[in-house]
Amino acid sequence: MSEYYHMFQPARVGKLVLKNRLAASNSVLYFLQGEEKYPSQALITHVANKAKNGAAIVEVRGIAPRVGPGRVAPAEGPFLHIAEFDLYDPKAQNYLSQLADAIHMYNSRICMNLACRIYPGYDVSAGLPPRPGLTEPSLELSREQLYEIADEFAFQAKILQSLGFDMVAMHMAYRHQYTGRMLSPLLNHRADEFGGSLENRARFPFLCCQKIKEVCGKDFPIQVQISAEEDLDDPMAKYDTLGTSMTHGEDAVGFSLEDAVAFARMASQGCVDILQLRGGLVDPSHPTGFTPEETPFLRYAELVKKSLPANTKMLIEAVGGFQYPDTVEKALADGKCDLVAMARTWISNSAYGKCLQEDRADDIVPCIRCNKCHIAALNDGWHSSCSVNPLMGIEHRYKQAIEPPVRKKRVAVIGGGPAGMKAAITLCDRGHEVTLYEKSDALGGLIRHADFVDFKWPLRRYKEYLAAQVGKRDIQVRLNTEAVPAEIAAEGYDTVVTALGADHIVPPLPGLKDSGYITAEKVFGREAELGRRVVVIGGGEIGVETGLYLARCGHIVHILEMKAELAADAAPLHYRDMFKAEWENTDHLTWTTQARVTEIRDGKVRFACPDGKEGEVAFDTLVLAVGTAANAEEAMGFYGAAREFHMIGNCVVPGGLNVVNRNTYFTCTRI
Numbered sequence: 001m002s003e004y005y006h007m008f009q010p011a012r013v014g015k016l017v018l019k020n021r022l023a024a025s026n027s028v029l030y031f032l033q034g035e036e037k038y039p040s041q042a043l044i045t046h047v048a049n050k051a052k053n054g055a056a057i058v059e060v061r062g063i064a065p066r067v068g069p070g071r072v073a074p075a076e077g078p079f080l081h082i083a084e085f086d087l088y089d090p091k092a093q094n095y096l097s098q099l100a101d102a103i104h105m106y107n108s109r110i111c112m113n114l115a116c117r118i119y120p121g122y123d124v125s126a127g128l129p130p131r132p133g134l135t136e137p138s139l140e141l142s143r144e145q146l147y148e149i150a151d152e153f154a155f156q157a158k159i160l161q162s163l164g165f166d167m168v169a170m171h172m173a174y175r176h177q178y179t180g181r182m183l184s185p186l187l188n189h190r191a192d193e194f195g196g197s198l199e200n201r202a203r204f205p206f207l208c209c210q211k212i213k214e215v216c217g218k219d220f221p222i223q224v225q226i227s228a229e230e231d232l233d234d235p236m237a238k239y240d241t242l243g244t245s246m247t248h249g250e251d252a253v254g255f256s257l258e259d260a261v262a263f264a265r266m267a268s269q270g271c272v273d274i275l276q277l278r279g280g281l282v283d284p285s286h287p288t289g290f291t292p293e294e295t296p297f298l299r300y301a302e303l304v305k306k307s308l309p310a311n312t313k314m315l316i317e318a319v320g321g322f323q324y325p326d327t328v329e330k331a332l333a334d335g336k337c338d339l340v341a342m343a344r345t346w347i348s349n350s351a352y353g354k355c356l357q358e359d360r361a362d363d364i365v366p367c368i369r370c371n372k373c374h375i376a377a378l379n380d381g382w383h384s385s386c387s388v389n390p391l392m393g394i395e396h397r398y399k400q401a402i403e404p405p406v407r408k409k410r411v412a413v414i415g416g417g418p419a420g421m422k423a424a425i426t427l428c429d430r431g432h433e434v435t436l437y438e439k440s441d442a443l444g445g446l447i448r449h450a451d452f453v454d455f456k457w458p459l460r461r462y463k464e465y466l467a468a469q470v471g472k473r474d475i476q477v478r479l480n481t482e483a484v485p486a487e488i489a490a491e492g493y494d495t496v497v498t499a500l501g502a503d504h505i506v507p508p509l510p511g512l513k514d515s516g517y518i519t520a521e522k523v524f525g526r527e528a529e530l531g532r533r534v535v536v537i538g539g540g541e542i543g544v545e546t547g548l549y550l551a552r553c554g555h556i557v558h559i560l561e562m563k564a565e566l567a568a569d570a571a572p573l574h575y576r577d578m579f580k581a582e583w584e585n586t587d588h589l590t591w592t593t594q595a596r597v598t599e600i601r602d603g604k605v606r607f608a609c610p611d612g613k614e615g616e617v618a619f620d621t622l623v624l625a626v627g628t629a630a631n632a633e634e635a636m637g638f639y640g641a642a643r644e645f646h647m648i649g650n651c652v653v654p655g656g657l658n659v660v661n662r663n664t665y666f667t668c669t670r671i
Contacts (some may be wrong), residue, residue: 054353
C-alpha cells in the first residue's frame with residue numbers, strides 16, 4: 001500500500017472517474033503563445049505533460065471573451081502573449097480538440113475556464129470606480145445583459161463539450177469577472193433580484209451554471225473558483241483584480257467566511273460539481289517565502305467541507321502552496337478536502353507523479369516560490385522559464401538540444417554552488433565519473449545565505465535538495481579544496497567544467513576603500529558583528545532582501561538605490577507587490593531612490609538626486625549590493641587543464657537561477 005494512499009485514490013465527479021485526487025490548477029505559461037488564436041504546439045505539450053506527470057484534472061484558461069454583442073476581445077496591455085483562443089473560429093476549434101485529445105492520452109480530464117462577455121463601461125453596479133482604460137464610473141449591467149452573459153457561458157460550454165472537454169470552470173475569485181464581482185457586497189449595490197442578500201448576489205453565478213447544465217446536460221461537471229473571503233485588512237485590498245483603486249470605509253463588509261459556507265451549501269444542491277477555494281487577493285494566493293504558512297488556504301477548504309452534509313456529492317478542492325507530498329496526503333487523509341490543485345508544482349517538476357509512484361519523493365524538486373514562471377523580470381526577455389526546471393517553456397523542443405554521451409568521461413566540476421551541483425548531478429546521471437571541487441566547507445555557494453533568512457526557506461530547501469542529490473550519487477566531493485589549474489591538469493581529467501559564479505561589484509566610489517565596507521553575501525552569519533546603523537548601497541532584489549533581513553535582526557537600515565523604485569529586478573507578477581508590502585511594513589527600514597552616491601567620508605554616505613537635491617546618511621556598517629560580475633577570468637584560467645573545457649552558470653551568463661539552471665543543464669547534456 002502506497003504511503004500516499006489517499007492522494008492516488010480514484011474519485012468521481014458526476015459520472016466521470018478521476019484517476020487520483022491531484023489537479024493542475026489553471027496556470028498556463030505566458031509566453032508559450034505568440035499571436036495564434038489557437039493552442040500552439042508549445043502550449044499543448046506543456047499542458048499534456050501535466051497529465052502525463054500525474055494530474056487527474058488539468059485546468060486550462062485562454063478563451064478570449066467577446067466584447068458587447070459581437071467580436072472577440074483583442075489581447076491588450078504589455079503581456080500580449082497570454083493565450084487567447086478564438087473559440088468561435090472552426091480553425092481554432094480543431095487545435096482545441098487536439099489539446100483535449102492530448103490530455104486524454106494519459107487518462108486525465110481537461111477543464112477549460114470560460115470567458116465572461118465584456119460590456120465596456122458596465123459593471124455589476126452603477127458608480128463603481130472606472131476600470132483601466134476608462135474614465136467614467138460604471139453603468140449598471142441590465143437584467144437583459146446578465147441573461148446574455150449567462151447564455152454566452154452556456155454557448156461556450158456547449159462548444160467545448162463538443163470538442164471533447166470533460167468539464168468547464170467559472171473563475172470567480174478575486175472579484176474576477178462579473179460573476180465574482182456580483183458576490184462582493186463591496187461592489188454589488190443592486191436593488192433588483194441580483195443584489196442585496198447573499199442569496200440574491202449568488203443568483204447570477206447560479207443562473208450561469210443552470211444555463212450550462214440546460215445545454216450540456218446535468219451530468220456535465222462545472223467547477224467554480226471563489227475567494228473564501230475578502231480580507232480588507234490586507235494592504236493590497238484597496239485594489240481589485242485589474243488594479244482599479246477601491247476605497248472602503250471603516251464599516252465596510254466584504255464577502256465573509258460565513259458567506260463562503262452559505263454559498264457552498266447552495267452550490268451543492270446540484271449546479272456546482274467542484275468548488276475550489278482561493279484566497280481573497282490574487283497576489284497572496286500565490287504564496288511566497290514571505291507567507292508564514294505553507295498552505296495558507298487549506299483552512300478554507302476544511303471549514304467549508306465540514307459544513308456540508310455527509311452525503312454531498314460536490315467535491316471541495318484546496319489550492320495554494322501545495323507541493324510537498326506529505327502535506328498533500330495529510331490534507332486528503334484528514335478529510336480537509338477532496339481534491340488538491342497545484343500550479344507551480346507541475347511547473348518545477350517534470351516527474352512529480354512518477355517520483356511518488358516509484359517511492360522517490362526525495363527526488364521532487366522544491367519550488368522556490370519566486371513566481372518567475374509568470375515573468376522572470378521586466379528586463380529578462382519575453383520567454384517562459386522556471387528557476388529550478390530548465391526544461392520549462394521549451395518542453396516541445398528540448399530533446400533536439402540533448403546529445404547522448406559517446407563514452408564515459410572523468411569530469412572535474414569546479415565550484416559547489418547551484419550551477420556546480422546541478423552540473424555534477426546531470427553529468428553523473430549521464431554516466432560520467434564526476435569530482436566536485438568546492439573551496440569552502442559546504443556546498444551551496446551564494447545561496448547559502450538562505451540558511452539564515454526566514455523568508456528564504458524555499459530557497460534553503462532547494463539548496464538542501466541539490467546537496468542531497470549530490471550525496472546520493474557516486475560523486476566525489478572535495479570540500480575545503482581550492483582548485484588550481486595546474487593541479488587539475490595533473491589529475492588527467494577528460495573534461496573540466498568551471499562553475500565559479502560571480503562576485504559582488506565594488507564600484508570606484510570616493511572614500512569606499514577606507515569605509516570598512518562588506519559585500520552583501522558576507523552579512524549573513526555575522527549579524528552580531530555589524531554596527532547598529534547600516535547603509536546598504538544598492539536597492540535591487542538582493543540589496544532589499546539584505547536590508548530587510550538586517551532590519552528584522554534589530555539594525556537600523558537605510559537603502560540607497562539609483563533607480564526610481566526598489567527591487568525593480570524582482571518578478572513583477574504575484575511577487576514584487578508582496579515583497580514591497582514586507583519592506584514597507586518593516587520597522588527600522590528606510591530608503592532613498594534615485595540616489596547616486598557621490599562620496600563616503602567620516603562615517604557618512606553622501607548622495608545626489610536628479611532634482612539637484614543632495615543628502616547624506618550616517619552608518620556604522622556599510623553594505624555593498626550593487627550587482628555582480630562574472631568570475632570569467634578565473635574560470636578561463638582552467639582552459640587547457642583537460643582536453644574538453646566548459647564554463648557554466650554565472651561565470652559566463654549573468655542571471656538568476658532560471659538562467660543558470662538552463663545554461664548548466666544544456667551544456668552538460670552535450671558532454
